[in-house]
Amino acid sequence: MAQITCQNLAIGYDGRSILRNINFSVNEGDYLCIIGENGTGKSTLMRTLLRLQQPVSGMIQYGDGLKNNEIGYLPQQTMIQKDFPSSVREIILSGCQNRLGLRPFYSRKEKKHADQIMEKLKITELEHRCYRELSGGQQQRVLLARALCATDKILLLDEPVSGLDPIVTKEMYRLIKRINRDDKITVIMISHDIRAAIEYSSHIMHVGETMFYGTTEEYESRWLI
């Protein structure tokens, strides 16, 4: 069974839809890129998949018993986030917050998990630094680590390379691909970079007036004529 299936989904605000006819499914290990013009509703779709807002109509099915707190999310960076006064370690651990429930503190296991993720993303030496003093590339790595703290199943990434220079962008894409391939973590990524979407993804969804969902090969052969 697919991890997430959307059927005839319409999304929007206050019962008014901004995007309709959303049909797709993601299976374990997929790498889905969502592309489309500004303002078409990509971030809204992500928030709807995260159950942070209600669909206007249609259905979202979560397979494999995928729970709310098993989805890692890297939101679009806002100026406010860029100014977080917290330490890198605190921000990464906050990815576990959904699982804390009534416990006031992170468990030893959660802390160890955070350490492993920092090692994997090569940011251990940044752990005591203040987030707002980091470079854009380091900040995005920290937010990716935070998202990984929340999940070992599926990552939702909203423009994870926005504002990064070409070299750091490539490093970030490669890192995400490695996590997807080696750890079998499903990736759903919003991107404006069609060339990179074609290079790294297994599936592509174009949203807007014309909708497309299919494998990256299908997108290349049918869409990019």
Ligand SMILES: Nc1ncnc2c1ncn2[C@@H]1O[C@H](COP(=O)(O)OP(=O)(O)OP(=O)(O)O)[C@@H](O)[C@H]1O
């Ligand atoms: N909280 C809100 N209440 C009402 N409308 C909203 C809200 N948030 C976003 N919108 C509107 O929904 C539409 C889609 O916004 P969304 O951020 O999902 O687009 P997007 O495709 O992610 O855009 P971009 O590529 O620029 O990031 C926009 O017209 C936006 O103004």
